[in-house]
Amino acid sequence: MNRLLLKWIGTLLILIWFLVTLWLHDLATVTEPNEFTFATVLSSCTGTFGFELGRQIHSLIIKRTLDTHIFVGSSLLDMYAKAGRIHEAREVFESLLERDVVSCTAIISGYAQLGLDAEALELFRRLNLEGMSSNYVTYASVLTALSGLAALDLGKQVHNHVLRCKLPFYVVLQNSLIDMYSKCGNLIYSRRIFDNMPERTVISWNAMLVGYSKHGMGREVVELYKLMRNENKIKPDSVTLLGVLSGCSHGGMENVGLEIFEEMVNGKDGVKPDIEHYGCVVDLLGRAGRVEEAFEFIKKMPFEPTAALWGSLLGACKVHSNIDIGEFVGHRLLEIEPENAGNYVILSNLYASTGRWEDVRMVRDLMLKKAVKKEPGRSWIEVDQTLHSFHAIDRSHPRREEVFAKMKELSIKFKEAGYVPDLSCVLHDVDEEQKEKILLGHSEKLALTFGLISTSERAPLRVIKNLRTCVDCHNFAKFVSKIYMREVYLRDKNRFHHISMGVCSCGDYW
DNA sequence: GTAGGGTTAG
Numbered sequence: 001m002n003r004l005l006l007k008w009i010g011t012l013l014i015l016i017w018f019l020v021t022l023w024l025h026d027l028a029t030v031t032e033p034n035e036f037t038f039a040t041v042l043s044s045c046t047g048t049f050g051f052e053l054g055r056q057i058h059s060l061i062i063k064r065t066l067d068t069h070i071f072v073g074s075s076l077l078d079m080y081a082k083a084g085r086i087h088e089a090r091e092v093f094e095s096l097l098e099r100d101v102v103s104c105t106a107i108i109s110g111y112a113q114l115g116l117d118a119e120a121l122e123l124f125r126r127l128n129l130e131g132m133s134s135n136y137v138t139y140a141s142v143l144t145a146l147s148g149l150a151a152l153d154l155g156k157q158v159h160n161h162v163l164r165c166k167l168p169f170y171v172v173l174q175n176s177l178i179d180m181y182s183k184c185g186n187l188i189y190s191r192r193i194f195d196n197m198p199e200r201t202v203i204s205w206n207a208m209l210v211g212y213s214k215h216g217m218g219r220e221v222v223e224l225y226k227l228m229r230n231e232n233k234i235k236p237d238s239v240t241l242l243g244v245l246s247g248c249s250h251g252g253m254e255n256v257g258l259e260i261f262e263e264m265v266n267g268k269d270g271v272k273p274d275i276e277h278y279g280c281v282v283d284l285l286g287r288a289g290r291v292e293e294a295f296e297f298i299k300k301m302p303f304e305p306t307a308a309l310w311g312s313l314l315g316a317c318k319v320h321s322n323i324d325i326g327e328f329v330g331h332r333l334l335e336i337e338p339e340n341a342g343n344y345v346i347l348s349n350l351y352a353s354t355g356r357w358e359d360v361r362m363v364r365d366l367m368l369k370k371a372v373k374k375e376p377g378r379s380w381i382e383v384d385q386t387l388h389s390f391h392a393i394d395r396s397h398p399r400r401e402e403v404f405a406k407m408k409e410l411s412i413k414f415k416e417a418g419y420v421p422d423l424s425c426v427l428h429d430v431d432e433e434q435k436e437k438i439l440l441g442h443s444e445k446l447a448l449t450f451g452l453i454s455t456s457e458r459a460p461l462r463v464i465k466n467l468r469t470c471v472d473c474h475n476f477a478k479f480v481s482k483i484y485m486r487e488v489y490l491r492d493k494n495r496f497h498h499i500s501m502g503v504c505s506c507g508d509y510w
Numbered sequence: 511g512t513a514g515g516g517t518t519a520g
Contacts, residue, residue: 206518
């Protein structure tokens with residue numbers, strides 16, 4: 001309710017401001033608003049309502065044939081990109097009569113911010129060939145795309161390049177480099193950059209804290225946060241506390257996390273907790289096995305629980321096999337977020353783990369009835385600066401025959417060492433043998449296997465998955481690390497799993 | 511960021 005009100009007020013303010021700007025320009029020039037006026041106004045058209053306004057302005061611009069001006073063009077395409085209308089943004093970009101570094105950066109960052117990282121990278125390459133120039137903003141956007149792809153080698157290339165060019169606003173680039181290295185699984189590099197920064201912003205601290213958090217390094221998160229408080233130069237913000245709290249949760253520091261939250265409530269950190277911080281507490285309690293407490297906590301919160309928040313409690317119910325609360329929460333989730341396939345999967349797995357096969361079938365039927373589409377699972381691995389992407393039961397990779405042959409070998413070898421396929425990870429109604437086949441075809445297993453046959457012995461394997469990884473693949477990765485003496489870095493949708501000698505940094509809770 | 515593009519986010 002409040003949010004809606006705020007949105008309306010925001011739109012109203014933009015409108016008023018637009019009119020005032022027009023009026024002021026009329027006074028100043030005694031003629032019409034010029035292209036700069038439109039550019040300024042367009043850049044404030046964000047959010048749903050802003051987008052509608054932006055579209056109105058677009059048609060106004062077309063009527064006045066002002067859209068040929070580069071400033072208007074870049075703000076226009078940025079407005080579309082920020083509204084998630086990347087095709088419209090691209091259309092505007094392609095129709096520009098001239099291009100400069102800002103308009104090129106705007107379209108690249110548009111793709112990157114929507115998570116279309118491969119498209120962003122490809123466009124950057126193409127525009128480079130066509131002779132575009134780049135500056136620090138361009139590289140920051142490219143680094144965002146590389147972080148998303150976990151393209152470590154390419155990221156290093158960009159790093160070398162920006163060092164050679166001695167670009168201005170290096171702190172911004174260093175922030176993106178910290179983030180890039182951490183998302184590519186190389187925290188040592190992140191920390192090295194962080195330690196050598198002559199100056200830091202709150203984003204530098206946040207990027208480093210979030211890096212530790214995603215890697216499950218709770219102690220480092222708390223230590224770094226203490227350092228930040230002791231230095232007392234940069235004030236923590238809402239993102240800082242999110243990083244710290246989720247870091248405590250991922251890193252097994254439940255009690256420290258709860259203390260810090262308590263301090264937030266008492267106003268010590270100068271950041272008031274909002275719904276997402278409450279979400280972290282649910283996660284903290286859930287992880288510690290305090291599922292009932294987490295449930296009570298949600299009931300007493302000063303916020304309406306979001307789907308993400310229920311989802312986190314459902315995850316805890318699954319791990320700690322709390323069927324009573326899990327069932328309640330699961331059905332609640334299916335009500336408020338019926339389109340999210342993940343919810344059906346976790347609820348079904350919860351039923352499966354307690355042997356309630358009738359209910360498993362019920363959930364699966366519900367899923368079919370509502371025609372919920374599961375985002376196809378995809379994993380990739382970087383070998384020799386090339387990203388190799390795999391879909392489940394992939395038949396498209398040029399070395400697929402080798403991959404499948406190796407997979408068969410691994411399956412036999414791992415079973416001898418104690419690997420038991422977790423068939424509850426398969427939702428399809430097929431026989432056991434078929435289930436095992438589906439399970440072995442999971443994309444992260446294909447990527448891991450490809451990594452094993454295409455990298456040198458003992459080289460670490462860095463695999464990225466677009467969804468949350470399943471219990472069985474997690475287990476499979478443990479066997480890879482143990483039997484082949486490989487460090488495995490598995491980055492899933494939420495966080496990192498650093499698996500070494502059969503033990504994962506996540507402590508099997510994710 | 512000086513009329514347009516940027517870095518952190520359960």
